[in-house]
Amino acid sequence: MEDLIERARDALSDSYAPYSEYRVGAAIRTADGTVFTGCNIENANYSNSVHAEELAISKAVQAGHRAFDAIAVASSERDGVTPCGMCRQTLAEFCGDDLAIHCDEGDDGYSTYTLGELLPNTITAAHLDR
Template sequence: MELLERAREAIDTSYAPYSEYRVGAAIRTADGTVFTGCNIENANYSNSVHAEELAISKAVEAGHREFGAVAVASSERDGVTPCGMCRQTLAEFCDDDLAIYCDEGDGEHSTYTLGELLPNTITAAHLDR
């Protein structure tokens, strides 16, 4: 799958000297454009940037607001899923049916929807209450 391959390639640019857990992500926009991101660690862990966060930020910066799928891979090929913070960031721009592909290694992947990984998410509608 091309989207997973792009996520795997993004791992190569990761900066993870502290955890040594390198992550890459690729997000496909509604028009088929793919943006990638990698994790960038900081000695102050709370300032680290997550791969999914970087990929969607680059896409939004380029003017995209609709997305079709995201893929995530780690150097461990362990089926990593987006963390809670990244799930919430994805939910800002994506519907519950967004496909999320997670690299299991050996050519295998798991597929989830954003709604499965983040049920009952906080949305802009909650701020109107």
């Protein structure tokens, strides 16, 4: 898992965060082992900002991937940041409750959660079919 954390840390260098100065990087691994990275890209209109996790999964989906087994998230603060609610819902569109989410805590290592732990009872396509 350290490799996935390192890829998320590397993605920090591409972050554009002039407003919050809180850089975030993410690395998502597909079921076949391919890794896609993303970083946060802020906008003066905060609602138009792109989150690192969103960018990573979007790049993977654009490349044709639909199955994922892990994602790592790192911030410039190395504070164990977890995906926000919006990113959790985006992950839930393509990932099961068992998706491993590794959160960088710097020299102390990382914390690991499952998507189901961070987003219980999520909205799924099945809810829209009702």
